[in-house]
Amino acid sequence: xxxxxxxxxxxxxxxxxxxxxxxxxxxxxxxxxxxxxxxxxxxxxxxxxxxxxxxxxxxxxxxxxxxxxxxxxxxxxxxxxxxxxxxxxxxxxxxxxxxxxxxxxxxxxxxxxxxxxxxxxxxxxxxxxxxxxxxxxxxxxxxxxxxxxxxxxxxxxxxxxxxxxxxxxxxxxxxxxxxxxxxxxxxxxxxxxxxxxxxxxxxxxxxxxxxxxxxxxxxxxxxxxxxxxxxxxxxxxxxxxxxxxxxxxxxxxxxxxxxxxxxxxxxxxxxxxxxxxxxxxxxxxxxxxxxxxxxxxxxxxxxxxxxxxxxxxxxxxxxxxxxxxxxxxxxxxxxxxxxxxxxxxxxxxxxxxxxxxxxxxxxxxxxxxxxxxxxxxxxxxxxxxxxxxxxxxxxxxxxxxxxxxxxxxxxxxxxxxxxxxxxxxxxxxxxxxxxxxxxxxxxxxxxxxxxxxxxxxxxxxxxxxxxxxxxxxxxxxxxxxxxxxxxxxxxxxxxxxxxxxx
Amino acid sequence: xxxxxxxxxxxxxxxxxxxxxxxxxxxxxxxxxxxxxxxxxxxxxxxxxxxxxxxxxxxxxxxxxxxxxxxxxxxxxxxxxxxxxxxxxxxxxxxxxxxxxxxxxxxxxxxxxxxxxxxxxxxxxxxxxxxxxxxxxxxxxxxxxxxxxxxxxxxxxxxxxxxxxxxxxxxxxxxxxxxxxxxxxxxxxxxxxxxxxxxxxxxxxxxxxxxxxxxxxxxxxxxxxxxxxxxxxxxxxxxxxxxxxxxxxxxxxxxxxxxxxxxxxxxxxxxxxxx
Ligand code: SF4
Ligand code: SF4
Numbered sequence: 001x002x003x004x005x006x007x008x009x010x011x012x013x014x015x016x017x018x019x020x021x022x023x024x025x026x027x028x029x030x031x032x033x034x035x036x037x038x039x040x041x042x043x044x045x046x047x048x049x050x051x052x053x054x055x056x057x058x059x060x061x062x063x064x065x066x067x068x069x070x071x072x073x074x075x076x077x078x079x080x081x082x083x084x085x086x087x088x089x090x091x092x093x094x095x096x097x098x099x100x101x102x103x104x105x106x107x108x109x110x111x112x113x114x115x116x117x118x119x120x121x122x123x124x125x126x127x128x129x130x131x132x133x134x135x136x137x138x139x140x141x142x143x144x145x146x147x148x149x150x151x152x153x154x155x156x157x158x159x160x161x162x163x164x165x166x167x168x169x170x171x172x173x174x175x176x177x178x179x180x181x182x183x184x185x186x187x188x189x190x191x192x193x194x195x196x197x198x199x200x201x202x203x204x205x206x207x208x209x210x211x212x213x214x215x216x217x218x219x220x221x222x223x224x225x226x227x228x229x230x231x232x233x234x235x236x237x238x239x240x241x242x243x244x245x246x247x248x249x250x251x252x253x254x255x256x257x258x259x260x261x262x263x264x265x266x267x268x269x270x271x272x273x274x275x276x277x278x279x280x281x282x283x284x285x286x287x288x289x290x291x292x293x294x295x296x297x298x299x300x301x302x303x304x305x306x307x308x309x310x311x312x313x314x315x316x317x318x319x320x321x322x323x324x325x326x327x328x329x330x331x332x333x334x335x336x337x338x339x340x341x342x343x344x345x346x347x348x349x350x351x352x353x354x355x356x357x358x359x360x361x362x363x364x365x366x367x368x369x370x371x372x373x374x375x376x377x378x379x380x381x382x383x384x385x386x387x388x389x390x391x392x393x394x395x396x397x398x399x400x401x402x403x404x405x406x407x408x409x410x411x412x413x414x415x416x417x418x419x420x421x422x423x424x425x426x427x428x429x430x431x432x433x434x435x436x437x438x439x440x441x442x443x444x445x446x447x448x449x450x451x452x453x454x455x456x457x458x459x460x461x462x463x464x465x466x467x468x469x470x471x472x473x474x475x476x477x478x479x480x481x482x483x484x485x486x487x488x489x490x491x492x493x494x495x496x497x498x499x500x501x502x
Numbered sequence: 503x504x505x506x507x508x509x510x511x512x513x514x515x516x517x518x519x520x521x522x523x524x525x526x527x528x529x530x531x532x533x534x535x536x537x538x539x540x541x542x543x544x545x546x547x548x549x550x551x552x553x554x555x556x557x558x559x560x561x562x563x564x565x566x567x568x569x570x571x572x573x574x575x576x577x578x579x580x581x582x583x584x585x586x587x588x589x590x591x592x593x594x595x596x597x598x599x600x601x602x603x604x605x606x607x608x609x610x611x612x613x614x615x616x617x618x619x620x621x622x623x624x625x626x627x628x629x630x631x632x633x634x635x636x637x638x639x640x641x642x643x644x645x646x647x648x649x650x651x652x653x654x655x656x657x658x659x660x661x662x663x664x665x666x667x668x669x670x671x672x673x674x675x676x677x678x679x680x681x682x683x684x685x686x687x688x689x690x691x692x693x694x695x696x697x698x699x700x701x702x703x704x705x706x707x708x709x710x711x712x713x714x715x716x717x718x719x720x721x722x723x724x725x726x727x728x729x730x731x732x733x734x735x736x737x738x739x740x741x742x743x744x745x746x747x748x749x750x751x752x753x754x755x756x757x758x759x760x761x762x763x764x765x766x767x768x769x770x771x772x773x774x775x776x777x
Contacts, residue, residue: 111694120729128727133693155698156646158677160658163647163695184694185649188730200560203586207724210653210749254656257663267510273663274516280660281533288538288600290751291653294587302591310536328509498652 011226011373012054012436017066019074022053025066027080029055034064035351036077038464039087041070041095042451043123045432049095052462053077053084054436054447059372063436073098083354086472094121104139109183109501112136121191138181140167147171155184162497170483178478182471185501193450193461198224198298198429201458205448206293208463209499211254214240214247215441216448216463216499217296222375223450224298226435228427234377236300236423241377242307242414243292244439245407250279251442252400252407253322255494256329259397262491263338271325278318286310299427307415315415319408326401339394343477343489346391353476354469357444358403359493361387362395369440376439381410393492400494431456441466443494465499516664521757521766529602532753533665539604540583540746541590542774545576545617547597558592560584561717561724578616580606580773581720584748606770607745607758614720614746616773640672641763643713644682644706648699649732650689653749654716658688660752673759679705684762687739690718690725691732703739713743713762715755720746 017025026036037054044050051074053066068074076099078085088099089108096119099105106112110120113136118124120131143150154165165181189208193201205220206213218240225232232240257272280290286305287295295301329335345355350363360367368385370378386402388395429435429452437448444466453459474493478486520531529535543555551574556564563582569575589598608614647655658675661668668674676682679702691699703710714735717723722733735741745758760766769775 114693116729125729129729130693130732131729135697155695156702160645160655160675161647162650162652162655163689163698184698185647185689185692186694186730187649187690187692187725187732188728189725191728192725192731196560199558199588203560203584203588204724207584207651207653207748210651211656213653254659265506267506270510270664271513273660274665277533277660277663277665281535284534285536288536288587289585290537291656291749294538294585302587328505332506496652498650 012063012065014065014067017068019051019068019071022066022068023075023077023080026053026055026077026084029057029064030081033058036081036084036354037063037445038447038462039084039091040449040462041091041097041121042460042462045454047123049097051091051097052449054449054464056373063373070097073100075100076102078103082352083469083472086468093119095119096122106139109186111183112138120188138179140179141169141177143169148176155181164497168483173482173484175478175481175483175486178475180471180475182497183501185497187502189502190461190463193458195453195455195457195459197457201461202296202298206291208502209465209467209496210291211251211496212247212441212443212446212465212499214243214292214296215439215446217293218244218376219437219439219446219448220450220461221296221298221437222439223435223437223448224429224452225427226437227433227450227452228298228429228435230299230425230427232300233422233425234380235304235419235421238377238380238414238418239301239305239307239423240296241381242411243287243295244376245410245414246279246283246286247292248407248442249404249411250276250283251494252404253279255400255491256326256397259488259491260329260335262488263335265329265332265335268329268332268335275318275322275325278314282311282314282318297424300422300424302424304423307418312415315408315411322404322408326404330398330401336394338485338488339397339492340392342393342485343481343492344390344392345473345477347389349476350391350473353473355473356466356469357441358396358399359444359470359473361385362399363391364389367445369438369445373438375437377414381413383410393489396492396494429456443467443496443499444470463502465502467496467500470495471500517667517670518665520666520753521760534602534604534751534753537602537604537751538585538587538600539602540580540585540606541587541598542601542603543576543578543616544597544599547595548576549595550574552594554592554594555589555598558588560586560588561721561726564589575617578773579614580616580770581611581614581744581746582717583746584717584724586748603775604747604751604754605757605775606747606750607743607754607761608768608770609743609762611741611744613768613770614744614773639763640674641684641759642674642676642682643684643686643759644676644679644702645686645688646695646699646702648687648689648695648719649692650716650718654688654718657749657752657755658686658715661755666752666756668756671756671760671765679703680707682706682710684711684713684743684759685739686713686715687719687735688715690722690734691738693730693732696732696738699738711742711762712739713745713758714741715745716750717746717748720744723748
């Protein structure tokens with residue numbers, strides 16, 4: 001085990017490109033087996049606009065980034081990399097940069113009725129003024145056939161769920177088209193980081209997606225650490241991985257409770273939710289927070305933890321209960337009947353649309369940032385990555401089942417082999433630096449690009465959340481399916497809205 | 503299916519007695535053992551001109567104000583506190599200390615203010631509404647997510663797990679605002695959620711009450727303001743029940759709702775838990 005992070009090879013290889021050359025370069029990257037991850041805009045120290053495109057190549061190779069000065073308008077790359085389409089629309093909404101040949105040329109993160117005087121991430125935007133807004137319907141495909149019914153559902157939906165609107169076009173039981181209308185919960189989180197002390201940045205990151213707070217804080221801290229060039233002590237890195245796995249555990253157990261509910265297994269639902277509760281309580285005893293908040297900080301952890309004493313015994317008791325529950329669930333015919341062959345996501349669509357996490361792994365894409373680009377304590381741990389080829393709701397559930405096993409094994413390994421030592425190093429990024437942080441959250445790959453301004457505080461933070469990509473992908477499994485399966489299919493994706501909307 | 507029924511029966515009862523306590527008044531029943539709550543302050547020991555805790559706070563929950571005699575007084579608005587514990591780490595004299603106090607449900611915004619100077623602190627002028635007799639026992643709640651991080655929803659969803667089992671109190675979440683007595687709001691009221699939230703409120707029959715659940719709904723929380731986030735229910739709807747926390751845990755939510763129904767008493771007064 002090495003005590004110092006290997007920072008010899010740069011984690012991101014940066015190239016400058018002419019915007020006109022972008023479509024071709026992206027096409028060549030995808031031909032060569034690479035994959036786009038995100039795109040965003042920022043203003044450099046002189047206030048000039050710059051676009052960034054982030055791509056990943058083969059595992060363990062550095063990420064690839066392109067930077068360019070946008071010449072208005074910029075050619076869209078959505079035709080070669082569909083998933084970048086959303087990023088382009090977001091850049092238009094927030095920075096006012098226009099793209100040519102954009103296949104969906106309408107607002108995305110800002111609702112149609114929002115009329116900011118200047119784009120909200122423009123330095124000229126007047127601070128705390130809310131945007132002028134009048135409710136306006138979003139874009140929908142045109143239909144004129146009398147048999148096609150339109151069902152808008154939300155944004156306030158039944159039960160305790162996050163706000164989002166779903167518009168179904170259907171004939172009888174058959175869904176022709178699903179249009180999710182997201183971003184009702186857009187809080188402008190990325191801009192809230194600007195000019196704040198780094199300690200506040202972590203607290204913010206923990207609350208971008210509440211049930212992914214460890215992953216978000218981790219990606220943020222790692223980006224800052226990269227900008228500062230500081231090394232995190234091994235004990236802190238191992239504990240970070242332990243927290244990240246606890247987060248995965250309670251999220252995945254929640255997922256099964258919810259999935260059991262949609263397949264009307266009431267006892268299965270209750271047991272899943274009870275196991276989730278037990279993990280949250282264990283987390284609270286260990287960290288003081290049911291959501292494992294308030295521990296991470298650039299440079300390590302805010303305080304040391306004693307997982308052996310605080311949770312060892314309880315976790316031992318929980319392990320067989322979880323195994324028993326999952327075995328029982330996956331042996332129930334009525335549950336299997338509803339999942340198998342439901343909501344199939346093909347390998348190709350998963351790849352094109354940027355599906356991530358358990359969703360992509362259930363469609364045959366073998367990727368996991370913990371293994372492919374190790375961070376935290378994962379370089380010292382052996383991460384097993386379950387992959388399945390079927391792409392249906394059952395495959396998505398099976399991947400998560402296997403991930404629960406793997407998480408429990410990882411937690412056990414950390415508890416048993418936790419080295420002594422400090423948990424925090426000084427970490428002060430120099431002015432005008434930048435860093436990229438990433439984490440494999442319970443829902444997939446998460447990236448934070450953090451740009452540090454002249455005052456040593458973030459001047460731009462870009463968050464690529466896993467649900468953003470997975471929400472993009474989800475409707476492809478709904479078109480041409482039936483209404484009866486909808487709730488089960490949605491549950492099998494395990495999406496959150498907050499992370500997507502930010 | 504029958505196997506599941508048997509499995510459920512064999513598991514036995516998992517529900518906590520909360521908010522019941524044993525003779526020693528133990529809070530272990532709440533399931534929140536080890537949970538860190540709102541920071542506590544002993545301001546008589548503050549150093550002159552020290553503002554370290556106030557500077558450390560990400561939500562401006564702490565302020566140092568001059569009272570009418572010109573003396574500096576620390577004031578803490580627990581409605582704004584996101585329980586991040588940064589003030590405790592920043593305090594050089596141990597004035598700010600960690601606590602396990604989280605049962606901060608209050609009818610009046612002022613009850614969440616600690617050490618309010620004679621000048622007073624804005625907000626909380628509203629007279630608390632009392633639920634009518636008919637609402638002592640059963641209550642139907644309509645939840646609206648007005649722009650949360652999903653942390654608050656996670657805890658609200660936990661209320662129906664076998665450990666908390668909210669139904670045992672006759673309290674239910676209802677899909678229709680028409681059947682609801684209480685509108686439970688989470689999130690900071692983003693620009694796009696404001697209208698849907700108001701429409702839900704309008705659809706409720708009177709008498710109707712509103713609960714602000716979590717720091718976001720109370721004041722906007724960690725991301726308050728900006729071009730999209732909002733300031734919680736402040737200036738949007740009249741609030742009858744405040745429950746700060748980020749997020750408030752399920753036991754705190756249960757206690758707040760029962761307090762609102764006059765089935766337990768309010769424990770927080772002047773920003774302090776009174777036993
Ligand atoms: S614990 Fe509360 S009062 Fe203290 S710094 Fe955090 S938000 Fe502010
Ligand atoms: S109060 Fe805290 S937990 Fe609740 S929605 Fe706001 S940020 Fe999330």
